[in-house]
Amino acid sequence: MTDATSGVGTSQPPRKASLLELDARTKKRNAAEARFRTYGLVAVCAGLVALVVLMGSIVNNGAGAFSQTFVTLQVELPADRLDKSGNRNPDEMRAVSTFGYSPLIAAAVVRSLEENGISIEGLSAKDAGGIISKEAPAQLRNFVLANPQTLDTTREFTFLANGRIDGYYKGRVTFASAEVDKNVSPAQLQLADALLEIGVLESKFNTLFFTAPDASGQRPEAAGLGVAIIGSLYMMLIVLALALPIGVAASIYLEEFAPKNRLTDLIEVNIANLAAVPSIVFGILGLAIFINFAGLPQSAPIVGGLVLTLMTLPTIIIATRASLKSVPPSIRQAALGIGASKMQSVFHHVLPLAAPGILTGTIIGLAQALGETAPLLLIGMVAFVREFPAGPPQGFFDPASALPVQVYNWTQRSDPAFVERASGAIIVLLVFLILMNAIAVLLRRRFERRW
Amino acid sequence: MNDMRFTERNVDSTEIKIRAKNVDVFYGETHAIKGVDVDIPEKTVTAFIGPSGCGKSTFLRCLNRMNDTIDTCRVTGDIKLDDEDIYDKRVDPVQLRAKVGMVFQKPNPFPKSIYDNVAYGPRIHGLAGNKAELDQIVEKSLRRAALWGEVKDRLDAPGTGLSGGQQQRLCIARAVATEPEVLLMDEPCSALDPIATAQVEELIDELRARYSVVIVTHSMQQAARVSQKTAFFHLGELVEFGETGAIFTKPEDPRTESYITGRIG
Ligand SMILES: Nc1ncnc2c1ncn2[C@@H]1O[C@H](COP(=O)(O)OP(=O)(O)OP(=O)(O)O)[C@@H](O)[C@H]1O
Ligand SMILES: [Mg+2]
Numbered sequence: 001m002t003d004a005t006s007g008v009g010t011s012q013p014p015r016k017a018s019l020l021e022l023d024a025r026t027k028k029r030n031a032a033e034a035r036f037r038t039y040g041l042v043a044v045c046a047g048l049v050a051l052v053v054l055m056g057s058i059v060n061n062g063a064g065a066f067s068q069t070f071v072t073l074q075v076e077l078p079a080d081r082l083d084k085s086g087n088r089n090p091d092e093m094r095a096v097s098t099f100g101y102s103p104l105i106a107a108a109v110v111r112s113l114e115e116n117g118i119s120i121e122g123l124s125a126k127d128a129g130g131i132i133s134k135e136a137p138a139q140l141r142n143f144v145l146a147n148p149q150t151l152d153t154t155r156e157f158t159f160l161a162n163g164r165i166d167g168y169y170k171g172r173v174t175f176a177s178a179e180v181d182k183n184v185s186p187a188q189l190q191l192a193d194a195l196l197e198i199g200v201l202e203s204k205f206n207t208l209f210f211t212a213p214d215a216s217g218q219r220p221e222a223a224g225l226g227v228a229i230i231g232s233l234y235m236m237l238i239v240l241a242l243a244l245p246i247g248v249a250a251s252i253y254l255e256e257f258a259p260k261n262r263l264t265d266l267i268e269v270n271i272a273n274l275a276a277v278p279s280i281v282f283g284i285l286g287l288a289i290f291i292n293f294a295g296l297p298q299s300a301p302i303v304g305g306l307v308l309t310l311m312t313l314p315t316i317i318i319a320t321r322a323s324l325k326s327v328p329p330s331i332r333q334a335a336l337g338i339g340a341s342k343m344q345s346v347f348h349h350v351l352p353l354a355a356p357g358i359l360t361g362t363i364i365g366l367a368q369a370l371g372e373t374a375p376l377l378l379i380g381m382v383a384f385v386r387e388f389p390a391g392p393p394q395g396f397f398d399p400a401s402a403l404p405v406q407v408y409n410w411t412q413r414s415d416p417a418f419v420e421r422a423s424g425a426i427i428v429l430l431v432f433l434i435l436m437n438a439i440a441v442l443l444r445r446r447f448e449r450r451w
Numbered sequence: 452m453n454d455m456r457f458t459e460r461n462v463d464s465t466e467i468k469i470r471a472k473n474v475d476v477f478y479g480e481t482h483a484i485k486g487v488d489v490d491i492p493e494k495t496v497t498a499f500i501g502p503s504g505c506g507k508s509t510f511l512r513c514l515n516r517m518n519d520t521i522d523t524c525r526v527t528g529d530i531k532l533d534d535e536d537i538y539d540k541r542v543d544p545v546q547l548r549a550k551v552g553m554v555f556q557k558p559n560p561f562p563k564s565i566y567d568n569v570a571y572g573p574r575i576h577g578l579a580g581n582k583a584e585l586d587q588i589v590e591k592s593l594r595r596a597a598l599w600g601e602v603k604d605r606l607d608a609p610g611t612g613l614s615g616g617q618q619q620r621l622c623i624a625r626a627v628a629t630e631p632e633v634l635l636m637d638e639p640c641s642a643l644d645p646i647a648t649a650q651v652e653e654l655i656d657e658l659r660a661r662y663s664v665v666i667v668t669h670s671m672q673q674a675a676r677v678s679q680k681t682a683f684f685h686l687g688e689l690v691e692f693g694e695t696g697a698i699f700t701k702p703e704d705p706r707t708e709s710y711i712t713g714r715i716g
Binding site for chain 1: 515517520522545546548549550552553554555557559560561562571572575576622625626628629
């Protein structure tokens with residue numbers, strides 16, 4: 001001890017260093033800090049670039065889904081072909097299938113050409129009708145069956161253009177590709193251009209993308225997200241209605257009331273593990289329990305909602321417990337100290353303070369559930385569903401689709417127009433997620449301002 | 452002076468409010484309180500003094516069963532409030548705590564408005580029939596805690612926005628608003644300036660007219676000023692308990708003497 005002090009004291013008098021020049025150690029420290037900052041910056045930039053590329057490609061691919069080419073035509077509705085018995089009875093008129101309606105549409109196209117004095121070489125009447133979506137005859141038939149009195153009149157209809165024609169205006173189809181494409185001919189493209197010039201054909205915002213149900217592989221232009229949005233909405237309602245109360249009640253019990261013993265430790269570990277279980281396992285569980293054992297219908301939002309609830313519960317419980325833990329114990333003591341019961345102390349004081357955290361956890365859980373695909377594939381929500389489910393609560397048991405599954409579904413189809421649809425659906429999904437997160441942020445601000 | 456003697460006589464004539472016999476407290480394996488017997492009289496201020504960690508707060512928390520909220524804590528022995536065992540199975544600690552209020556060592560206002568802080572107790576115990584009555588209780592409690600003048604214009608402001616000393620007085624107002632029969636105060640003045648301390652001491656003296664007050668303090672002067680009875684704790688044991696004057700002038704135990712004169716602690 002004395003040696004050390006005397007050694008320092010006598011051998012070297014403290015060196016007088018200038019503050020204006022850095023010593024070696026400081027330089028080294030500063031260099032290390034600068035290096036670390038650079039790494040950090042590079043990492044952030046890499047992340048940003050990846051995000052921008054991803055978003056860019058999705059928007060680039062998917063923006064087209066929000067506009068669509070429509071053709072407006074005057075269609076004659078001859079009674080002798082559509083209502084052979086002449087009774088205007090929709091049940092009898094059903095005998096005429098969509099094949100009976102498609103010539104009417106083709107004729108309408110030809111007539112509009114003639115009226116405007118356009119002639120295109122090598123274009124048959126059937127080809128002229130081919131620029132209209134295969135969905136159009138069904139649309140026409142539904143209209144006529146619903147309004148039999150309109151027979152023998154000429155009405156204006158706005159039909160979807162065929163997917164290839166639509167693709168021509170989105171750059172997917174060219175004259176060169178049309179040469180070798182058996183679904184579209186160069187003459188049809190010429191026809192479309194001519195119709196565009198006279199204003200019969202136009203591109204508009206595509207509300208059908210949000211409201212229409214899915215369509216078969218031959219008619220990508222008609223495919224929409226209607227059923228998927230409703231299915232996802234139903235499932236979110238179920239998840240919210242089940243996971244939030246169950247999760248919050250379980251967390252409050254575990255955090256505030258349960259005795260701390262082996263059993264509660266075990267439960268805690270299990271909940272943490274449950275959060276890490278791959279989602280597809282929940283799908284198998286749902287298939288085994290809800291469909292095979294409980295006999296709930298396949299493809300139904302109720303089953304999807306239950307499975308997603310199971311999946312979301314651990315997330316909500318963990319977030320809720322964390323935010324309950326972060327409430328200072330002195331608040332609980334203060335409440336107990338003036339004679340509040342445990343329950344009053346929790347509900348009057350602890351829970352309001354924990355609410356922002358609980359809300360954030362819940363919305364993050366919901367957002368996860370909204371984007372979840374794998375478990376839904378297993379319980380049959382991947383089915384092709386064109387029927388809209390009924391209103392809740394019966395609708396929970398009707399077959400439906402879901403947004404992420406619809407994306408998956410569309411990427412499986414061969415027609416390139418579905419790539420655009422899938423990307424469009426991803427954009428819709430992302431917008432929903434951003435909205436949910438914005439709501440979470442807003443609610444949190446709201447709650448935090450209270451104290 | 453005359454007044455002083457009057458209150459001292461008053462002490463002797465009143466009955467015992469809390470009677471603790473052979474109380475032991477364990478935190479897991481730690482033996483924090485060892486066989487303590489204390490009789491806390493009615494309408495008196497009793498001071499608990501002793502070095503840090505000797506178990507003053509622990510014993511105080513036994514008196515309103517706040518120790519129940521600590522998982523590892525185990526209390527044995529016999530504590531009676533008005534001759535009723537407060538650790539009896541039939542006693543609901545919630546009901547007990549409404550009678551035996553507490554002010555904590557660290558100020559802990561609710562993160563709500565000043566008004567709501569004070570009104571919370573009366574609300575949950577149904578002490579006010581209507582809004583006007585509640586307003587009255589809030590004002591009276593804040594006045595008694597010597598805080599009314601400072602906050603009367605901002606009752607809607609958050610209680611957590613007050614200064615440390617104001618927060619502590621808010622906690623005192625909150626505790627007296629429920630009209631407890633016994634008020635336990637754990638170093639209520641440790642965060643206060645001399646003026647606020649004097650105001651709180653005045654309040655304590657005033658409360659004595661109706662309640663029994665138990666105050667933990669590290670300030671000998673404060674104990675001497677406000678209390679009629681003093682208990683000296685050391686390492687979990689009750690070393691000496693008696694009239695404040697007697698403890699401070701002629702302590703019986705050498706440990707008490709060394710603590711008071713500043714040799715241990
Ligand atoms: N929650 C707890 N868990 C475990 N041990 C505790 C707990 N609270 C207090 N103790 C222990 O009990 C003993 C007495 O503590 P207590 O808080 O009663 O002391 P105190 O006299 O109030 O001290 P101070 O004057 O510093 O507030 C100490 O040894 C302390 O470590
Ligand atoms: Mg203490």
